[in-house]
Amino acid sequence: MGDPRKLKKRYERPKMLWDKSRIDEEKGLINEYGLKNMRELWKANTQLRKIRRQVRGFLVLGEGAQEHASELMKRLKKLGIIKEDATIDDVLGLDVKDMLDRRLQTIVYKKGMAMTMKQSRQLITHGFIKINGSIVKSPGYMIGIKEEVDINYTKPINIKAGIKTKDIPEELKQPETKVVGEAEKIEEGDENEE
Numbered sequence: 001m002g003d004p005r006k007l008k009k010r011y012e013r014p015k016m017l018w019d020k021s022r023i024d025e026e027k028g029l030i031n032e033y034g035l036k037n038m039r040e041l042w043k044a045n046t047q048l049r050k051i052r053r054q055v056r057g058f059l060v061l062g063e064g065a066q067e068h069a070s071e072l073m074k075r076l077k078k079l080g081i082i083k084e085d086a087t088i089d090d091v092l093g094l095d096v097k098d099m100l101d102r103r104l105q106t107i108v109y110k111k112g113m114a115m116t117m118k119q120s121r122q123l124i125t126h127g128f129i130k131i132n133g134s135i136v137k138s139p140g141y142m143i144g145i146k147e148e149v150d151i152n153y154t155k156p157i158n159i160k161a162g163i164k165t166k167d168i169p170e171e172l173k174q175p176e177t178k179v180v181g182e183a184e185k186i187e188e189g190d191e192n193e194e
Contacts, residue, residue: 011042012049033100034109034117040140044099051076055091080145104129105139107148115163123159130154 014022026041035041051072058069069088076082081098082090100106105120108129114120123129124139131143132150143151 011039011046013042029096029100032117033103033106034121035100036121036139041096041100043140044096044103048094048096048099051094052092055088058088078144078146079142080148102142103139104131104136104141104143104151107143107151111151113151113153113159115159119159119163123153123157128154128157 016022026038029035029041030038054072055069058065058072061068065088069091073082073086073088073091076091077084077086080102081094104124105117108114108124109117109120113129114123121139125137127135127137129136130152131141131147135154
């Protein structure tokens with residue numbers, strides 16, 4: 001059978017765990033991106049920290065840095081974290097928000113498939129979202145640019161069901177539609193037939 005693989009943490013805790021300003025900043029990000037807990041934010045921070053560490057290692061090489069960093073740059077462009085014309089210095093300027101913007105939960109919300117970030121997370125964990133025909137139940141899944149086009153519902157649903165109107169952001173609220181009477185519908189149908 002063999003020994004089970006040794007699991008390692010995918011995140012690093014902050015050095016000063018009880019720093020008030022850091023906690024307030026993290027709470028703001030958690031509310032903005034609808035994260036479950038601080039660990040999800042710490043995972044994004046750790047991913048970003050590893051990328052920066054690699055880039056600083058490439059910069060030590062001097063003039064050959066661009067050649068050595070090409071594989072990393074290609075991967076970041078594929079994920080949509082940096083733009084096509086980005087340089088190594090742009091990678092050092094990345095922020096945690098750049099990483100959080102590429103999560104499946106954020107993409108589903110920004111595409112308008114969910115009314116709130118919390119609803120986006122719920123749709124994903126309950127199996128209502130598919131990518132390229134396969135169901136993905138992880139809200140933290142990093143979406144590539146090519147995959148972003150293929151995000152769909154697994155079955156038709158009403159995303160407005162069960163949401164209070166005060167929770168819906170202003171930009172997603174739609175104006176009320178005018179109710180058309182039966183006589184007007186019939187007249188429109190007659191005009192279409194001619």
